[in-house]
Amino acid sequence: MSDDRLIALRFPVALVLSVVCLAVPAWADGQAGVDAYTRGDYATALREWRPLAEQGDANAQYNLGVMYDFAKGVPQDFTTARRWYEQAAAQGHAGAQNNLGGLYEFGHGVTQNSVRAYMWYHVAAAHSTGDAQKDVAAENRDEIAGRMTSAQIAEAKQLAREWKPLQK
Numbered sequence: 005m006s007d008d009r010l011i012a013l014r015f016p017v018a019l020v021l022s023v024v025c026l027a028v029p030a031w032a033d034g035q036a037g038v039d040a041y042t043r044g045d046y047a048t049a050l051r052e053w054r055p056l057a058e059q060g061d062a063n064a065q066y067n068l069g070v071m072y073d074f075a076k077g078v079p080q081d082f083t084t085a086r087r088w089y090e091q092a093a094a095q096g097h098a099g100a101q102n103n104l105g106g107l108y109e110f111g112h113g114v115t116q117n118s119v120r121a122y123m124w125y126h127v128a129a130a131h132s133t134g135d136a137q138k139d140v141a142a143e144n145r146d147e148i149a150g151r152m153t154s155a156q157i158a159e160a161k162q163l164a165r166e167w168k169p170l171q172k
Contacts, residue, residue: 046077
């Protein structure tokens with residue numbers, strides 16, 4: 005085998021290994037944040053998740069949104085929660101989509117908007133991978149629908165149909 009061919013074969017292998025090696029510490033940090041959050045060590049969770057969130061990790065973005073939404077180790081700040089939820093929701097994170105729906109439903113950090121709330125709940129229900137999360141989003145959607153006109157529901161469904169996650 006020629007040296008050129010050997011180098012050509014090694015480059016893809018090295019590239020794959022470097023991606024795997026970079027991903028493992030990111031997962032470890034994310035899990036360290038989960039472990040810290042679970043035991044109530046919110047400062048450590050924040051320290052673990054913030055760099056991941058800033059690098060675009062949807063789970064970390066969602067987790068920071070939850071911390072700011074529910075004042076877990078940080079002052080409650082719905083605007084900051086919304087910012088993190090929006091970034092995770094744009095990547096298709098169903099939990100962030102559901103919680104973003106809640107912010108719109110109750111007007112936390114945004115102008116109250118039932119159409120947007122329904123849209124986000126609908127998107128979350130459609131994109132959830134787990135039955136429990138799908139059920140919660142669908143229940144939220146159906147509950148708010150009881151306070152909406154048929155025209156508002158039609159508008160929200162149209163917005164949900166038009167919504168697309170960011171391409172990675």
